[in-house]
Amino acid sequence: MTSKVVLSLNNLHVKFKTLAGTINAVRGVSYNLYEGETLALVGESGSGKSVSTKAITRVLPGNSTISGDGIIYKGENLLEKNEKDLTRIRGNDIAMIFQDPMTSLNPVMTVGYQIAEPLIEHQHMNKKEAKKRAIELMNKVGILKAEERYGQYPHQFSGGMRQRVMIALAVACHPKIMIADEPTTALDVTIQAQIIELLKDLNKEYSMSTIFITHDMGVVANIADRIAVMYAGKIVEYGTANEIFFNPRHPYTWGLLMAVPDMELKDQDLYTIPGSPPNLLHVPKGDPFSFRNKFALNIDLESEPPMFKVSDTHYAATWLLDERAPRVEPPKEIFDRWEFFKTNIENKSVVKE
Template sequence: MSKETLLNVKNLHVDFHTYAGEVKAIRDVNFDLKKGETLAIVGESGSGKSVTTKTLIGLNAKNAEISGEILYQGRDLTQLTESEWTKVRGNDIAMIFQDPMTSLDPTMRIGMQIAEPILIHEKISKKEALDRALQLMKDVGIPNAEEHINDYPHQWSGGMRQRAVIAIALAANPQVLIADEPTTALDVTIQAQILQLMKKIQKERESSIIFITHDLGVVAGMADRVAVMYAGKIVEYGTVDEVFYYPQHPYTWGLLNSMPTTDTESGSLQSIPGTPPDLLHPPKGDAFAARNAFALDIDHEEQPPFFKVSDTHYAATWLLDERAPKVDVPEKIKARWDRWEKMKGAN
């Protein structure tokens, strides 16, 4: 039985009008999100991950021009007015921001910051909202919550502030949580605690999560499906196992090759050469062609369509075209394929 689709993004384009010209930040992005699943969107800085999620929650700058559809339970969010967004934001879709110190109000007590979305979306008293805030503080693992409900953000550690940000996002019980690199500013031990907390909350509340990150190690433990973004486009998507163990796009190969594992030898990590293209003037063909050691002539002339790898796995690379020459896949990726085949055989 297939899960209910909560969110469906169709042909999304986001352009920013600047003094230098029109920045084509998001270029024809399509994906969906099902109830209770975690979709990870991964890619380098500047690939369009955060612009995509800000568009999903109506927080883009005023110079943004949006086209396409964002259907939440059949309602197109791109058509909402700001007053309509106020009812959706926090109540249906909430966001956990990257840096808790800048997303928390330094002049407001933390308990009140958690209670604020409850007061906005529900007709209850301030005392009732604060009681709910106290319970949320306990739910996200803040010790001795009664003693700390009146603290200010500067009195808390980074990990505790991130828990407060998660509590704020959960306050109005949204169905969709967008987590924009929520562990970037934290050390590894605290990162693990926050990720474990998010998985626990998701299971308890049956919420859906869009997880934005450049850290593929985080994705392996969090995601059900993965969308790989480059230069404002999704270039590969599939289940987490398919993208990790059977990747098809050279950009995904590059991301995986630059990720350390327990088998990585000192000095063996490989970076992707070059830099992402200027989206004021996007390339004519495949945006990754200039950095792609496996690029074909057509990559410089025409954008590749999505080629079907399986019912759940697609990649936009001309290497999957039946006319393309056979490519010698990097040895590390071959090793992943071998591991994937063994895993499938064991099942």
């Protein structure tokens, strides 16, 4: 039985007008987010991960243009909402944890009041009730001596503690959807693991659906139920965690998986995908990944591939899946990492559908 869809993106496009021209940052992104699941958006910097999620509640700069067939939440199209409606939805229904809490938190406002503010605004609590609830949330996310630290400022917290403040702020109003934009990038691996476990616990406790943005496939294996791989503003592969890790079909996904360092693999150089992502001021003809893809076919230089169906839950946009294409097997280096991926996937909380 399939879970209920809580959010649906349909053919989303985002463009930015700049002095150099128009940047086609997001090009026809579509996906469903299901109740209680964690969907990971993965890909290199500039692939459109953050922009596509910020478009959901329209927290993009003024030079952006958002279009498409709809962003559907609770049966309504968010693209048609006015600013007043979106202000009510932000934080209350759809919350966001940003990559750098130091720039996201207000430096001249105490962290406690920043957590209490949405409770006053959206939950209509008085200041006393909001403070009590904010302290409870600070305790819940692992901030010691929360009552004492309520009155402190962001610069008095470490990077990991600031991220915990951001998480407390995000879950304050029990949102239905959490968007976590690379929340562990600036943290060391020990703190990173703690934050991941905290997010998994809160996701389960509050029955939230989470969109987790990252470029770290090791983190993805530990947290994601489904994965959307993005490249050059588009989703190029989409499937369950098991499908993406153990049956990847797009050469770009192969590259991302081979780039995951595994300490068990001795005497092996770290892999990097050759070349650089394309300039989205001028989207190249054909498949944008073809110039970095040693398996590229002649048609990749002429026509962008459609999404080919691998299974009912697994799709990939590569001409290698066309029935006329030569058979190409994934590089053996991916199989060398399967035990590492398997361990991480088994250790995560899996959403049952």
